[in-house]
């Protein structure tokens with residue numbers, strides 16, 4: 001499976017200025033070539049090369065391989081859309097390959113082609129990225145994101161052969177807890193919720209203000225909130241997958257499109273939480289981390305998972321006296337609402353794969 005390792009570069013101010021000039025020049029060249037190719041009706045990589053390789057080198061000062069990568073970038077843009085001449089932002093990412101990029105100093109620095117020749121720039125790699133980088137393919141994109149430099153390297157990570165699950169870890173995605181599993185472990189969304197409230201307050205103030213600077217800060221705020229959420233979703237999905245892997249279980253999730261419909265938002269505040277919380281992202285993270293680890297994933301029918309009694313199977317609206325509690329009107333079984341739902345999801349994961357769950361398994 002293809003994953004991207006984002007390596008943070010830490011250039012000196014002089015190096016950063018040179019990287020920026022390089023990026024701008026490459027994108028000028030790409031935009032120029034895009035217009036040229038579009039006007040001439042020449043869109044393929046090979047034909048574009050014949051058309052403009054020499055010009056790219058002489059007019060824009062690109063080295064052979066930088067020109068080749070720029071041509072490929074333009075050809076890729078035409079693959080996506082043939083109807084317009086592609087225009088590249090000055091900071092658009094620029095592809096590098098092993099002929100113009102080399103990792104040195106045990107991966108703590110990278111030697112990159114720039115307009116001023118080769119430049120050795122230090123980079124930081126976490127443990128996770130180091131593992132990914134063992135599977136690096138030839139290419140990486142030089143990116144400037146929010147004033148910081150990154151190399152985004154595509155890594156083709158082998159997938160583990162999925163094991164045959166004996167049992168399933170049911171996972172209920174919710175509002176109060178972002179996730180609760182059928183063992184009763186709850187993964188709190190408290191940090192995300194705190195950040196959201198904090199940002200909401202600041203957002204109101206900035207919206208009232210309405211100046212240009214306020215608008216810029218608003219955009220920044222939205223990005224910050226998304227990053228908090230993404231980080232939390234990574235932590236939760238990692239813990240869930242590790243737990244399933246350790247205990248030889250698959251992961252059962254509700255089919256995602258059902259979740260919004262099921263969690264009916266009562267108030268404006270709840271709606272805001274629904275809109276903001278990345279259910280889809282968390283589900284996606286669980287799925288890809290599971291795939292990597294060889295943990296099978298079952299998507300189950302989400303209907304009535306929160307209304308059905310895990311003990312007797314009774315489905316009734318009145319089983320939910322309030323948001324947090326489950327109390328069966330049939331058999332009197334009482335549990336935390338999300339734990340009851342997660343157990344139903346576990347059972348459905350089982351039913352989908354092995355026919356009906358036996359009493360022994362239920363008791364386990």
Ligand SMILES: [Zn+2]
Nearest residue numbers: 309312328331
């Ligand atoms: Zn019951």
